[in-house]
Amino acid sequence: MSARPFTVEPLPATFGARITGLDLAALDDAGFAALYDAWLEYALLIFPGVGLSTAEQVTFARRFGDMEFDIAPLSNVRKDGSLRADDGTDDVVKVLRGNMGWHADSTYMPVQAKGAVFSAHVVPEEGGETGWADMRAAYDALDDDLRRRIEGLSAHHSLVHSQARLGHAHGTDSEYSGYGFHDEAPLRPLVKVHPETGRRSLLIGRHAYGIPGLEETASERLLDELVDFACRPPRVYHHRWQVGDVVLWDNRCLLHRACPWDMSRPRVMYHSRIAGDPVTEAGLAGQSEQPSASGS
Numbered sequence: 001m002s003a004r005p006f007t008v009e010p011l012p013a014t015f016g017a018r019i020t021g022l023d024l025a026a027l028d029d030a031g032f033a034a035l036y037d038a039w040l041e042y043a044l045l046i047f048p049g050v051g052l053s054t055a056e057q058v059t060f061a062r063r064f065g066d067m068e069f070d071i072a073p074l075s076n077v078r079k080d081g082s083l084r085a086d087d088g089t090d091d092v093v094k095v096l097r098g099n100m101g102w103h104a105d106s107t108y109m110p111v112q113a114k115g116a117v118f119s120a121h122v123v124p125e126e127g128g129e130t131g132w133a134d135m136r137a138a139y140d141a142l143d144d145d146l147r148r149r150i151e152g153l154s155a156h157h158s159l160v161h162s163q164a165r166l167g168h169a170h171g172t173d174s175e176y177s178g179y180g181f182h183d184e185a186p187l188r189p190l191v192k193v194h195p196e197t198g199r200r201s202l203l204i205g206r207h208a209y210g211i212p213g214l215e216e217t218a219s220e221r222l223l224d225e226l227v228d229f230a231c232r233p234p235r236v237y238h239h240r241w242q243v244g245d246v247v248l249w250d251n252r253c254l255l256h257r258a259c260p261w262d263m264s265r266p267r268v269m270y271h272s273r274i275a276g277d278p279v280t281e282a283g284l285a286g287q288s289e290q291p292s293a294s295g296s
Helices: 029-042 054-062 091-098 135-141 144-150 159-165 216-230
Strands: 007-010 017-020 044-047 067-075 115-122 130-134 154-157 187-189 191-193 200-202 236-239 246-250 254-258 268-274
Touching: 007 029, 017 029, 029 044, 029 246, 054 067, 054 115, 054 268, 091 159, 130 135, 135 200, 135 216, 187 191, 246 254
Parallel strands: 017 044
Antiparallel strands: 007 017, 044 246, 067 268, 115 246, 115 268, 130 236, 130 254, 154 187, 191 200
16 A cells, blocks of 8 residues: 555544644545545544535535535524524424434434544533444454344334433424434344445444343443443543544444533534445335344
């Protein structure tokens, strides 16, 4: 492999790297190919202080594939500059609060997202970090009995379910677009094979529920135990944001979450979501034909 035209500094975790020495807005084809290979290897790439405009962010994200959506703010600030109330009445804040649980993007959609580009525009002085967790290393760390137990099992995924579990009902007259709030709950395997690297990983997180073959309480307990085990050092990294930071992550093998902050302080982030392959990231067919789970 030829030398990469940028500097790679691995993070103090089982995954992830800081990338410097690269102009994301003027990346030639050879540079992009090297960057794509680094993305598949590290799963999370952090570009400190590059300061992409929203248009440049979308252009960069589109190089990784079709878009699920080009760009959307994840913010507790309204368009008029006022802060949203953190009193349980604002549906946007409810979603921001929900995002503080470990999850992968769009597992509740018919096609799971491939990845995402995320940028920091306004950050609080304390809190508001974003964490990621390596589901490849988590799968590798499972003991043999648990690995055999979950092999072949699946779970439904639903944003409605995950928000309801927090007591967050979505209002019909909401300012939030309602994206992801639908009745469908795709069924996805607990063990996912990455379509490009072939590595196995856990596909779990807050949107997962209802493992066929398990009673509700046993399913919830198993999924919670898997998340608790998976999202521990050295398989986690939390990034302290600085204005201008941009990150890229592989949604097919990482979970992520926002960390709490004082919501009387503004936090403005922009998210571009890369669409998954309709073949490899679709929910399972034949949802009723699941193996029974034993050892619950």
